[in-house]
Each structure stands twice: as structure tokens, then as C-alpha cells.
Amino acid sequence: MSRIDGNSEALKQLRAELEPVHRDFNRLDAKTLKRGPRLPRLAVVGEASCGKSSVLDAFTHIGFPVKEQNGTLFTTAVILRCTQLAKAEAKVNNGDTKTAPTGSRLQTLERRGPDERDFAGIVDDAKALLRIQRSDGYCPQHGLYIKVSGPDLLPLFITDLPGILWDDEQRNDDDAVLCRELAEREMANTDVVILAVVSAQNGPNALKILDLVKKYDPRGERTLGIITKPDLAVSQADQLKFANLVRNMDPEYRLDLGWHMLRNRPYSGWTVSAEERDLVETEFFRMAPWSSVPPQARGAWMLRLRLGHILQASILKGLPDLSMATEAKMETLDIRLQRLGPPLSTVEEARNCMVKVAAQFQTLLAAALKGDYTDTFFGDGGVGYGAYRHEDTVVRRLRTLMGNLNRSFALVMVNSGAKRHFINSDGSGDYKAQVPSQLIPFVEFYHQPGPDATPREEFIAEVENMIPVNSSEAVIASLFREQAAPWESIATTHIELAKSTVKAFVESTMTHIVGTDNKILGEALRTFVDPFFIRTSMELELKLKELLKHYKEGHIQPHDTAFRRFLFQQQAGLQYRPLARNPDLKSWSIDRTNAEAAVDEMTSYYNFTLQTFTDNVITLVVDNCLISHMPDIITLDRVLELNDEDLQMFVTETEEMKQRRTDIKIERFELKEALSACQKHLDRGFSGVPLVLRPTAGSDVTGIPSQPPSTLSSF
Known part of the structure; x- marks a missing residue:
């Protein structure tokens, strides 16, 4: 599938998790801090050809280009919004100062009708506009930005970055430096959830990317590790290494959000439908040693569920500040209401x-x-x-x-x-x-x-x-x-x-x-x-x-x-x-x-x-x-x-004061309702025992429900 289709099972599943939280959060923000709509953000980082685009394709079914010989050539940002009106636009940022003079670097791709959401077609048009040939290497100086909105879509900002090059001999030195700068710039944004992609095909050396990630997220509080290509792990030792890693049991690479494992679609199977791809993946994980991986930490379906919870949390992490601002505003409204005094319309009320x-x-x-x-x-x-x-x-x-x-x-x-x-x-x-x-x-x-x-x-x-x-x-x-x-x-x-x-x-x-x-x-x-x-x-x-x-x-x-x-x-x-x-x-x-x-x-x-x-x-x-x-x-x-x-002389309730009192009460009621709606999305939590008696170690697999949903049995 290469269209951005909100009716796909993958996006519908993500939308069910994200849209209510995002809607309620931004509704409250609009009444208090007024920072404007803020989308949950994802960015995939990893080495060249580690399977970053395949990860995005697996959990969104959007159809990110996964068959490129050199991997992701330039930054591709997909910005999805849930709105009443459907709209799509794509812009290309030409970063080549020789071919694009200053002031004309941002160019719009004109697409109409069904082609507006044709993701593969948009990428091809961008390459044509940038004059990128199939044999060309990385072009990290360029960027493609696709904005799609409509009632069938979810709120999400996805960034697919060019792979990081450790060996400068593989590519142009300037390209290697720029690829790394792009990744670091994205990871430095504390609102971004990082998907750190590691290819099992490359063995333990592939974990080098974690050293860079931990520079910006030391504990892995907003980083989910993704292990790709487990079917291409060469040795049994590597297979066991990654099987333990995905269970979050390696203290050196432990992440608060944990790890997840996906089987990439092979180049020969890129024409297979997303549903067939998920079924093949399910069968693969029934084989040893991958069958030892907890069901919650493997497969595209569970990744969508898991990311839904993680992105929900990324939205709600701003709720404490927003709640304080809301409480302060309600307190201000209470003071304004108090200053109006009690409503007095008759002498008896005044007495x-x-x-x-x-x-x-x-x-x-x-x-x-x-x-x-x-x-x-x-x-x-x-x-x-x-x-x-x-x-x-x-x-x-x-x-x-x-x-x-x-x-x-x-x-x-x-x-x-x-x-x-x-x-x-x-x-x-x-x-x-x-x-x-x-x-x-x-x-x-x-x-x-x-x-x-x-x-x-x-x-x-x-x-x-x-x-x-x-x-x-x-x-x-x-x-x-x-x-x-x-x-x-x-x-x-x-x-x-x-x-x-x-x-x-x-x-x-x-x-x-x-x-x-x-x-x-x-x-x-x-x-x-x-x-x-x-x-x-x-x-x-x-x-x-x-x-x-x-x-x-x-x-x-x-x-x-x-x-x-x-x-x-x-x-x-x-x-x-x-x-x-x-x-x-x-x-x-x-x-x-x-x-x-x-x-x-x-x-x-x-x-x-x-x-x-x-x-x-x-x-x-x-x-x-x-x-x-x-x-x-x-x-x-x-x-x-x-x-x-x-x-x-004490009777004060004029029509103007009545209206002011009514407006204040309505505004306060709406604030309280909006705050309550946001608070309903928070987990209540359950202690069971006092804090002093609780174990300090957390679950090996985090950011996911303790039991897989029954729908997994259908795979």
C-alpha cells in the first residue's frame, strides 16, 4: 500500500489510541496556555539500511519506500492531522545552494484528486524535482514535507531520517556529518519519541547507535529500541544476544520504554500486502529462539498498540503544567466572580x-x-x-x-x-x-x-x-x-x-x-x-x-x-x-x-x-x-x-452584570470539563503495598499492557 489512507487497519488502530487524547489535550490548551495544536512526534534513527523505513511501513501501512538500494535518501516528514476538512500538500526543500538560489528552495508539489495521498507518487515527484537518479547516493541536504489532514486521520508527526554513516569512506564526508546532525537535532527535541532501529543482521556492532541516543535520552525515557531483520542474524550467539536484548535484560542497553522486534519485509516481497506481511511475521516469531520473546515485544500489530500507549504518554506529560495553568485560571475566574458579589435584585435580598x-x-x-x-x-x-x-x-x-x-x-x-x-x-x-x-x-x-x-x-x-x-x-x-x-x-x-x-x-x-x-x-x-x-x-x-x-x-x-x-x-x-x-x-x-x-x-x-x-x-x-x-x-x-x-442603594444586579456573571460561570464550567476529560486519560495506578515495601526493579518489558490482546490469536 502506498496511499495515506485513514481507513487502513493500522491507522485506525493508532487513531483510536491517539485522537481522543490529542483532542482533549489541545481543547484544554486552547482555553489556557494557547500554545496551538501540538502533535505527538516520532523519529526513526539508525544506521544506513538498518530498516528504518520498514519499521514505519510496518506500523502505519503508509508505504514508506523500503526497496531503495541506498536506504532513505533525504529527510521525509509526514504530518497527519484530524480535521473536518480533507486537505493535502507536499513541499520539497532543495538544500543544494548551487541549483536552488536563496528564496526559491521551498517548492510545492502540485497533486490533485486521489493523487494527493499517493505517498509513493509524491516521493517519486520529489526525486524528479530534485533531479535524483536511482544510482545517486545520499542527499541529506534535501527534505520532503507532506501534510495530510482529514476526518479519517490521526494526529501524528513522523520523521524518517537518512541513515547515520559511521564509516566516512562509504559516503561523502559532508553527507556523513549532515546525516548525524539531522538525527541529533531531532533527538534533542524532548517532545520527540525516538525509535532507535538496530539491525540484527549487523550483529552486536549495530548497538553503537544507542551510545548516540543516550546522549540525548540517557535513561531511555522516550526511546523505544527496535530490532529489525532477526531472520538475517548470522550466528546463534547473535540470535540469543538479540533475544535477550528485546526482553530488556541487557543492563548496558536497558531502556525505560524497552525494546521491540520486527521482521522486515524482504526486498523480494515488497509487493505483498500489509496483512500478508503481518501473517508471515507472526509465523516467523513462532520459531525458536524468537518464540521466547514476549508477545508484547514482537510484531507490527503489538508495536502499534505499544506506540499508541507511548505517544499517549508523550502527549500527557505536558498535563501537569497544563493542569496548573487551568487551576490558576479557574482561581482567577473565582476571584472575578467573587468581586461581582452576590446577585441582589430586591431590597429583601440586600437586607x-x-x-x-x-x-x-x-x-x-x-x-x-x-x-x-x-x-x-x-x-x-x-x-x-x-x-x-x-x-x-x-x-x-x-x-x-x-x-x-x-x-x-x-x-x-x-x-x-x-x-x-x-x-x-x-x-x-x-x-x-x-x-x-x-x-x-x-x-x-x-x-x-x-x-x-x-x-x-x-x-x-x-x-x-x-x-x-x-x-x-x-x-x-x-x-x-x-x-x-x-x-x-x-x-x-x-x-x-x-x-x-x-x-x-x-x-x-x-x-x-x-x-x-x-x-x-x-x-x-x-x-x-x-x-x-x-x-x-x-x-x-x-x-x-x-x-x-x-x-x-x-x-x-x-x-x-x-x-x-x-x-x-x-x-x-x-x-x-x-x-x-x-x-x-x-x-x-x-x-x-x-x-x-x-x-x-x-x-x-x-x-x-x-x-x-x-x-x-x-x-x-x-x-x-x-x-x-x-x-x-x-x-x-x-x-x-x-x-x-x-x-x-445596595441593589446592584444590572443586565450587564448578569451577563458578566453568566459568562464567567460558563467559562469556568468549560475549563473544568476540559480538565476532567484530560484527567480521564491518565492511568489511575494501583499500589497494593506501601512504597517502602515495593521492589525497585521494573518490568522487563515496559510501555505495554501485561497481557497481549486476544486478537493476536488470529495471526
Whole structure:
């Protein structure tokens, strides 16, 4: 047979295996990655005249030229597609730069009607066009590309390559190099299933081709070894060698896909039909030593079945990536659907919706305030954040975020809360806290300049001039207020940052609950959230003024008993410091001693009240006036207080939104159906025993069912 006939038993058998898998896979790909139809690919490689074309002829019945004196002369690619419309075209690539100038090397062979699929006729026309004579040798620079599509065909890309020449004296050196380059280029493509053809006629030396194949497929994961011409094996030792090889028992040449054996059609029998050829082959394998070869690993019929499984696997190896892309797209569609929010067409639907929103908000808020982040709303906090952005996850972990913000506020108060930073005569200075790396971004939000570096002795001299004019208490109060001047600015910034953090949490929570591509979110924010922050902002401002009033206007003389004890203990050590610092008693004066005491007392009082003020801002202002009131933002009672006119603003389901919702649901359903169709082609597998108890050695013959089909008995 020399026609490409989809109704032949061989192609029908292959089509039954490949077409459903290829159809479902490409249907899913078209909806996700959109890489275009991808055909399963086969390439035969082997030495010259090893029977490569005979292998293709045996399992396809297409009629590859098997009676050529010099074997395959040039690369021949047959591209089959299953389509509704029948079409055929053939093109010749003239690689001879002397006879075909650049730009005219690719030429179309014009064939019409029944001749479109006449494979032998197309090959002859290509030879005529390329001016190849029967006596000519290899022409690897040329190529023939035949594309045939139709409803009766299967999806398959077959490449028949010129034989590899090991002995450069057989052919032109350039031809030998090019033949090898063509084979290597094809084998380097990881989508190609390699049929490594070895002729038993050439003995064990023919296995040299495996060394080249393993360069590109070390384990033989996509290589099926094909042993041809077993009837021409010369010695009994060679026969036993190849009989063991086909059982995949030779560790040196073991392949994951295993080996297969075919009996080639002899040159004298090329006119015999494909069916008769298969029957002759079946009888041959009943003779020793070939009868010891497992039925699954011999004969053209079983090769078709075996290649069907292998090519199926080659298609499905891309399914994990495709499945991930599909899952990601379905997740995106779910997010889009969520953003549309629930469909609301009536006031009653709006009321029921807002009741659910209030309940969800209270649940998520309670978890956020407790630091319970088990809900998916908060992300996983580990490897990834699923469908949520990293920023969303950080904002939603409210307790953690507010804790970092409060710690940063305390650090800024310690490091930048004072107007002056005193430098002692020995070079030492006031304490400065180290900022942890994770808090640096928070600290930078305060934009607070550091204190002015002031020599302590110079400052005491300034204060000394103030003492005769003012009482010591007035001097201390004045110095303290000047030193604590940055507190108001820092506290105000902290409150604004806290409000911004809480507002971001609330908006993110509402977005999660009701979506964004609808009116519900905007109306909910206007109805419940905005009024809350207006009220709270006024309360926060008043509370901060209340805290600052004592330090700015009140009597700030320390009166706490614990502080007086602390001050007395400190003064006991200070009374000798003037003499210790300056042994020149002539320079000592009562005014200087009072000035030093005033500076020391102011510094002690500042440090004592700094912590109190910091704690009060965090607790009395932020926690009591903001955080503790958050549950009041949206409650069941507030929802039930809304009248029909208020609720009418939440009704959102326009015709355009209905259509968008329908389109998204249909697209997601189609994706899920397409993915399920692909997954049905995967083997479920059966373990039987735990992994730790399974043997590591695999089956000797792989890539095939354990038992031959009953139809073999008819041969």
C-alpha cells in the first residue's frame, strides 16, 4: 500500500489510541496556555539500511519506500492531522545552494484528486524535482514535507531520517556529518519519541547507535529500541544476544520504554500486502529462539498498540503544567466572580446579604484581633499566599501589624522623642535603642528627625544663667517642655498610622466579603465605615490633647513617692560629681551645682514620664478609642436599622452584570470539563503495598499492557 489512507487497519488502530487524547489535550490548551495544536512526534534513527523505513511501513501501512538500494535518501516528514476538512500538500526543500538560489528552495508539489495521498507518487515527484537518479547516493541536504489532514486521520508527526554513516569512506564526508546532525537535532527535541532501529543482521556492532541516543535520552525515557531483520542474524550467539536484548535484560542497553522486534519485509516481497506481511511475521516469531520473546515485544500489530500507549504518554506529560495553568485560571475566574458579589435584585435580598456581611465581618475581625490567622482570609503566611497579594495578607493580620506599629512608636519616642541628645565630656551620650531590621520600614514612616547633639557642659552653662532669675522648679518645667516638644508630632503621626492601618484592614475585609466589581462595597463603606472613622478621628484627637495638656500646661513637678526615692538615690551620687569632674575647687559655685541638679532632675523626669506617655498613647488613645470600637463598625443591629430606601442603594444586579456573571460561570464550567476529560486519560495506578515495601526493579518489558490482546490469536 502506498496511499495515506485513514481507513487502513493500522491507522485506525493508532487513531483510536491517539485522537481522543490529542483532542482533549489541545481543547484544554486552547482555553489556557494557547500554545496551538501540538502533535505527538516520532523519529526513526539508525544506521544506513538498518530498516528504518520498514519499521514505519510496518506500523502505519503508509508505504514508506523500503526497496531503495541506498536506504532513505533525504529527510521525509509526514504530518497527519484530524480535521473536518480533507486537505493535502507536499513541499520539497532543495538544500543544494548551487541549483536552488536563496528564496526559491521551498517548492510545492502540485497533486490533485486521489493523487494527493499517493505517498509513493509524491516521493517519486520529489526525486524528479530534485533531479535524483536511482544510482545517486545520499542527499541529506534535501527534505520532503507532506501534510495530510482529514476526518479519517490521526494526529501524528513522523520523521524518517537518512541513515547515520559511521564509516566516512562509504559516503561523502559532508553527507556523513549532515546525516548525524539531522538525527541529533531531532533527538534533542524532548517532545520527540525516538525509535532507535538496530539491525540484527549487523550483529552486536549495530548497538553503537544507542551510545548516540543516550546522549540525548540517557535513561531511555522516550526511546523505544527496535530490532529489525532477526531472520538475517548470522550466528546463534547473535540470535540469543538479540533475544535477550528485546526482553530488556541487557543492563548496558536497558531502556525505560524497552525494546521491540520486527521482521522486515524482504526486498523480494515488497509487493505483498500489509496483512500478508503481518501473517508471515507472526509465523516467523513462532520459531525458536524468537518464540521466547514476549508477545508484547514482537510484531507490527503489538508495536502499534505499544506506540499508541507511548505517544499517549508523550502527549500527557505536558498535563501537569497544563493542569496548573487551568487551576490558576479557574482561581482567577473565582476571584472575578467573587468581586461581582452576590446577585441582589430586591431590597429583601440586600437586607439578607448585609446581615451575612455583618456576621462575616465580626468573625474575621475577632480572629484578627486575637491573632488567630487560621482562616484562609489571612493567607498561609508561609510558602505563598494563594489568590491573595502579599500586601493584602500583611494588612489582614491586624494584631501583628499593630504590634509592629506600636513597637516602632516606642522606638521613635526613645530615639527621637527628645529635643536634645546630651554628649558627656568623655564622649558618651544618652541611650539610643537599636531598631530591629523588620521594624525599620515602620520607623521610617514617622519621618522624625533625630535630637540635636548638645555637649552637656555647654547646656549646663546655659542653665546656670537661668537659675538666678527663675526658681529651680520653673527652670526644670521649662527645660522639660522644651525637651519633650517632639512628643505631640510623634504621637499624632502614630495615631494617623494606626487609623490608616485599621482603615486598610476594614476595606480589605469588606472587599473579601462582598467583592469589588459591584455597588455593594462602595455603599457599605459609605454607610458603615466612613461615619465610623469621622467619629473616631475626633475622639482620638481629643484624647491626645487630654494626655498632652498635663505636660504642656500642668504642674509637672514630680510628686510620685517612687520617683522621689529614685531621685534621692541619684542625687546622693551626684553631690560629689562636681569635685570628681573638676578638682579645681575655685571653679565650683552654688549656681553651677543648682544648674547641674536641674538638668539631672529634668532628664530623670523626662525618662520617667516618657514610658508613661508612650503607654498611654498606645492604650488610652489607640486601643481604647480606635481598636476596641472596631466591632461597632457594622453590626446586626445597625443593618436592621436600615430602611428600604437605604437598602435600595445596595441593589446592584444590572443586565450587564448578569451577563458578566453568566459568562464567567460558563467559562469556568468549560475549563473544568476540559480538565476532567484530560484527567480521564491518565492511568489511575494501583499500589497494593506501601512504597517502602515495593521492589525497585521494573518490568522487563515496559510501555505495554501485561497481557497481549486476544486478537493476536488470529495471526
